[in-house]
Amino acid sequence: MAEAQTVSGRTRGMGELIDVAGKVTEIAPFGHTLAALASERPEIVGLTADMGRYSDILPFRDAHPKRFFNVGMAEQSLIMTAAGLAKTGKIAYCTTYSVFITRRAYDFVALACAHSMANVKIFAGMPGLVNGYGATHQATEDLNMMRGIADLTIIDPCDATELKQVVRAVADIPGTVYVRNLRGKVPVELGEDYRFEVGKAKVLRPGRDVGIISTGYMTARALDAGRIAQEQGIDAGVLHVGTIKPFDAASVIAFAKRFDRIVIAENHKTSGGLASLVVEALYEAGIVKPTIKIGLADSFFECGSQEYLEAKYGVDLSRFVRAIVDAQ
């Protein structure tokens, strides 16, 4: 499925995650899981807006061709059609890139879907700097935008393990769900004992010295950084906030209370996403501690390889290690 290029210094195939070297990966966990789930649930339909190949939904199309619909390059139509299908009792999984859903079809997600609690499950690909095609393709403000829609569930999975569980879980979450989809070769970071629960943040490393609160695939980065910091005698805890909305403020507060220093990390701007949620929750709970935000500035971003972009914009592994070890 994935057609990533590995040539250093070049933009990779669309949305191929870095850090796959030396890691166990799964190919197209979204599409394969959806295909299997749809064999059990005849009410599931799948849609895309000309992004079947690049959203990993083709395994579903191949398994259930009569329940698959490609509406073409028409994101408003994608969401309206999904809403209409949902209103006849279907669970409509639909895919395209995050930028196209959020920037082009916002009104339709809000009113045709969320307001009606329509069973539309949006798997929005290429979140943040996963995409090397520049600002046109990089959804760096999508969490901020989607948080503004009432009755919408928002999930930012960490890895293939979580993504597969999310594909199944959202079928039973009432109403509309927005998921940041990971495609291609998706690393397996979390153990088999990991259990996704909507609305629940999970402690992945207890830690002692510094607490990292993270979401999406930045949690995998946090775990890697934690291992490196451990070798330097610093014990970092990691709390993974898989569900952005509803936000698990109670778990975030309980976790933060245990540390003198907090690091918040997300594949998103540091305004309007996880960092904003965490800081707001902590402030309201009367907790003010030294905090480092790892995320993107309020800017548009260049084209380039993910390694280049992440290093340039300060969300790469070395930035994590510096934040944990040097507290800067």
Add this chain to the structure above:
Amino acid sequence: MSILNHPPSEVDLSALKGRALNLRRKMMAMASGKGEGYIAQGLAMADCLASLYFHEMRYDPQDPEWPGRDRFVLSTGHYSIAMYAVLAEACILSPDELPTYGLNGSRLPMSTFDETPGVEMVGGSLGHGLGQAVGMAMGLRLDGSSARVFCEFSDGELQEGSTWEAAMAGATFNCDNLVVLVDCNGIQADGPVTVRIEPVADKLSAFGYETVEINGNSVEQLTSALAAARTANGKPKAIVMRTTPGFGIPTIMARDRAHFVRIDPSEWTALAQELETHNG
């Protein structure tokens, strides 16, 4: 369970005209209570809604959520006054509720929401109807249902790009269980429709719709067009309705600014009398 308009019967034009008059009476009562509203568009839609709800559409007034029902998707949410009138006339809503139109806390707001029994979608943001109707038509077909989807939208909504995206989808997915009813009344919020949207019928034909253009204030032409649209031939159907804002009440028909009508309290009795004189 009591399913209306099933199986199809002979057209009773006199009865349908009576229903349309009842709808207009209900709308005038609602608007007079509020003192204002989208009454001109509502009055113009009365003949279409009478033809749908009292001749063409299959539904159960006692169970508006019946899965086998034909769907009526009102895309122009501000035509709510007409929607509530027909839902009350069809006994899906109680007529006693109509005086709450547009009042705080009412289930009958100025723009439609799907919390209201019999309303299929949130309709206030224009360009949302056709796409959802296409999805409903696809879903019903997947279920093997013979139910159809009737979707109203306006000439003004043809300025929304989403309507054309949806129009393509309806034809691409061969939704022959979809009938679109385009209310071409020639007005929008700022006055006459100024963006070049004509020729509407030719455009929809080119998009793959089996299209007919009629007088949308003639129940004869409406019922005839609806009967022709029953064909399951792989193509969606389009009925382009030329309507006259305020139809049935000459004083409102003569208004230059008909999009949102405000009427002095002293005028209502005379207007109600006009309705009876011209339609009784």
